[in-house]
Amino acid sequence: MESVEKDWKIFVTIAEEHNITKAANKLFISQPALSYRLTQLEKNFDEPLFIRTTKGVILTETGELYYQYALDSLKRKQELDEALENKKDTVSGTLELGSSSIFANYELPNLLAGFTKQYPDVKLHLQTGISSRIVQLFTNNDIQIGIIRGHHAPTGKKIFLRSEPICLVTSKHCNRNRLASIPQIRYTTDPSLYTIMDTWWKQNYTTPPNSGLYLDTMETCRRFIQKNLGWSILPYTGLEYFADDIHIEPLYWDDGTPIERETNLYYHPRKPQRKAVQAFIDYVQQHI
Template sequence: MNFAWLQTFNVIVEEGSLTRAARALHLTQPAVSKQLRALEEYYGTPLFYRTTREIELTEAGKIVYQYSQKALDLIGKSRNEVQSLARIIQGELSLGASTIPGEYILPGFLGLFQQRYPGVRVKLEIGDSKAVAQKVAEGKLELGITGALIKGRNLRYELFFRDELVVVVPKGHRFAGRGSVTLEEFIAEPHVAREKGSGTRIAIENRLMELGVSPSALNISLELGSTEAVLNAVARGVGISLVSGYAARPRARVGELACLKIDGVPFERGLYFVTRKKPEPRTILRVFIDFLKEQRDSDHAGNDL
């Protein structure tokens, strides 16, 4: 069901003809006819008797018209209430995020959020997962979005979405033309790694231990404090790495490096909302979290989210 079909249907009823409805909607008559056919296919029955001079509602059409008026009225009221909420929701939000959500995911969402809630000022601090969780626990940040579950007595975690980790290699590397590598091949290569405490590093080490591999088996030649620094080092041939697909794929698309999988061994980690259990979050924070979930579920970020 498409909301526009109901709107078009109601205008047809009110105007009494497809031609006048098309004029009122600033659409072509074939476009109006197409929407009407789609609505009739949805209900599985004709909604109008068609004659050469006029159109008349069938019994099914009368039922649909009755309920569509109510539905359109409710949608209009909901829009008004949401717009009122946007005027009411004001203030400042202090957020923290680890590198991947903070640098690659949240900036676009924050722009959309402030379009909807212009009275809200958002401050975003980026750090490693442990540092962000610690500041949430201390009340210095209202919300964190981290790539690892950091234990804390007064912390509550909720999954935001899942982040696939991919192997990245320089474009001239012998693995670059392949779609995947074995776990053994991956471990044997010189590695560029994130610093200890980063969500990516924690997720990789935990996954290796699940596979019976000691994290110390990795041949780490360089540790760096940001994903961008890691990608720059890989692109310059310092080593290979395992990083978030959100960060790596844009560079792979322009040919700076290649992204690979590890044969038969998925690597992924959760990205989590982290808040304090007490006190309960303010309304402004609940609205923000609901907005992020809405954006996630609408697949607003396309293939990169």
Template structure:
């Protein structure tokens, strides 16, 4: 059972506002996207897209169809899953979102185990910082997400999933500090931080505020968009960074990175499942329950 392909093409283009990106997501050519959009416009008798200064935008009719297309495609997906259970063969599409740390260090194992148990279910994972993932939920591009922050959007429900700790680290070869006793010492360290909008940066900022230290007081030399890039930077510099323990396990084991203890400062947080308020449909609920089961076994 499959939804009308032209509706799928339209929805992908409406979300991306870029025919080339929509084509890449659907594994078709850009001319094929244009062809399907034109056919849909002929069928409906309305113009769905317009260009304003070279920028692709939805018309009023396009905005209306986008809202309904999401509901229609979701219903197709739910019906596909329900009918597949009657045949003893699961099928369906689950669109997941994960903030950067989660997508790199937490969810891959869960995805592999879930896919092994439910091979008929197609999985799509979108990753980005917490702000971007929450936007994907609000725009209904994602069915279920795991984020590094909680309760930042009133229309999103956050469910605690996994504990995490953020620690100060640096390259072992360049380190001359064993422990920080005075918080003011932090202000003297050359730091590399995550980018604005990152859940990691938000929790660091909040924890430092509790010790009367504000980000502008720190010597932040640059900001990078992922824990991976920060780790590689640390290995080739004398800088310091706050990173999730999930991100540095292997580096601690091989001795390339070292944790610097900060007296009376522990930065703890939780990763959260996040979805729009309301009843969670079958596939996202199935995945969330599976993830909790896996976590209880570790």
């Protein structure tokens, strides 16, 4: 059964990614191994399930029929697993969790340490990244729970976790009146935060910012600010550890409203809910 289920997952992933290499990366298997499994699967039908093109792969008519079958089979297998897990007296099974990188860096380790100690039979699968990626994983049902920052609204149940200020962050020697002449540091983050940055700037300055520094992480951004190499707009999480070395100023919209960013937990509502999922939801609500 496990081998058949793996074939369903492989086929569905290729169909949704439209690309064998991307599907292999997503499934954490080599491309040759994935291509071999697909070839063996297609032998059962005596005809191709995909049409290979220069832009990727698309389903044949038979492939479309098998795609719907595989999707339905995976759903029914998940329902069976959930029913069997919920019959047990102990909380066990797999928890598929996704979290924004910042939350994972500062808050999640303590939460997971306590949760796994209380529920040692739960197997944890965790993915982290910018919130827009976690939204995609949640929407595609690749994860059961998503901890997401910003103004996203994926379909599912939402639990408010916290709200934090968005801050102007400069070196101790920077004068806010000179921001237009000082390099703005932009870093890899969620697009919704870029929108906040740009909107705030336009409300307060008439000339474009002096953009030129593009970094990959918030941690690197903070280090650059410490060395007076530029300024940035950052969420408050983690900034308290640098308060002695940088200037942190919470921002406001031009109507006086504080600029804040929410962090929420999203989960897929199911009856009955998987024990591991419900246990994590309850644990977070008690300890956040």
